[in-house]
Amino acid sequence: MRTPAPATVAPVAPAVSLDLESRAWIEALGDQGAARDDAIARLHALLLRAARFEVGRRRPTLPHLRGNELDDIALEAADDALVSVLARLEDFEGRSRFSTWAYKFALLEAAVKLRKRSWQGREIPLEPESWSLFADRGSSPEDDAEQSELLREIREATESVLTPHQRRVLVAIALNGVPIDVLAERLGSTRGALYKTLHDARQKLRAHLAARGLAIDLPEGGKRHG
Amino acid sequence: MDERLRRLLGASGPELTCEECFAELDRYVELEVSGTDADAAVPGMRGHLEGCPACGEEHESLLALVAGEETGT
Numbered sequence: 001m002r003t004p005a006p007a008t009v010a011p012v013a014p015a016v017s018l019d020l021e022s023r024a025w026i027e028a029l030g031d032q033g034a035a036r037d038d039a040i041a042r043l044h045a046l047l048l049r050a051a052r053f054e055v056g057r058r059r060p061t062l063p064h065l066r067g068n069e070l071d072d073i074a075l076e077a078a079d080d081a082l083v084s085v086l087a088r089l090e091d092f093e094g095r096s097r098f099s100t101w102a103y104k105f106a107l108l109e110a111a112v113k114l115r116k117r118s119w120q121g122r123e124i125p126l127e128p129e130s131w132s133l134f135a136d137r138g139s140s141p142e143d144d145a146e147q148s149e150l151l152r153e154i155r156e157a158t159e160s161v162l163t164p165h166q167r168r169v170l171v172a173i174a175l176n177g178v179p180i181d182v183l184a185e186r187l188g189s190t191r192g193a194l195y196k197t198l199h200d201a202r203q204k205l206r207a208h209l210a211a212r213g214l215a216i217d218l219p220e221g222g223k224r225h226g
Numbered sequence: 227m228d229e230r231l232r233r234l235l236g237a238s239g240p241e242l243t244c245e246e247c248f249a250e251l252d253r254y255v256e257l258e259v260s261g262t263d264a265d266a267a268v269p270g271m272r273g274h275l276e277g278c279p280a281c282g283e284e285h286e287s288l289l290a291l292v293a294g295e296e297t298g299t
Contacts, residue, residue, distance in 0.1 A: 100292055103292070174233045175233075199241070205235060216231075
């Protein structure tokens with residue numbers, strides 16, 4: 001475990017009352033000396049559990065990584081998440097349990113590291129080489145015709161209405177499946193900035209299709225209970 | 227095909243940013259696990275989760291982790 005700098009963690013003044021377990025976490029982490037050291041060790045164990053959970057979920061998609069590499073990624077993720085959690089303790093408002101709040105940092109760190117490791121050394125496809133994969137068959141000849149027209153319009157619109165940067169980002173993420181944080185690292189950008197670019201590009205495409213009277217109302221996706 | 231079109235066109239309604247999604251994710255997941263209408267409580271979250279593959283994956287993981295703890299699995 002990487003030892004975080006001795007922190008000057010001010011006790012949090014939550015916006016809502018905390019449950020007992022969350023309050024115990026906040027008080028212990030705001031304590032001093034051995035009590036705080038013990039709380040940090042317990043927090044690291046909690047974060048490591050979440051990081052290992054994420055690694056376990058993704059393991060089937062990462063056959064080229066050995067077990068000890070995955071263990072190292074989980075440990076690094078827990079270390080980095082610990083630093084993030086301690087630095088952002090004052091952001092915890094008690095709107096969830098502390099453990100749920102802390103878990104998301106470990107899951108994020110582990111997911112980002114795994115996506116980057118998965119794409120390490122791979123070329124990032126920025127060209128629309130996968131359009132043909134979208135032209136599969138629908139459920140009926142009528143669907144085929146409608147979807148073919150829609151795809152043709154979308155493909156043409158990516159060339160005619162998007163900026164080069166919007167086109168690269170849309171193609172890489174939405175068409176070629178490049179993870180957004182991998183793309184952000186390669187382009188020297190951030191996940192938030194790239195998602196805004198992607199969102200703007202999608203809005204432009206939707207407006208373009210609507211202006212041509214093409215129906216683009218998609219059924220609501222299923223909820224992701226897992 | 228719908229899934230592929232959704233990847234290209236994203237959600238039609240308003241949606242959160244990645245930063246807003248991360249800030250709300252823990253509360254959203256606990257509402258889901260408790261059976262509360264999380265989408266009503268956090269407008270724009272569902273649209274973002276469907277439009278952003280990375281945030282969508284992280285949501286699935288947190289939901290699975292917390293739901294698993296609730297059920298003891």
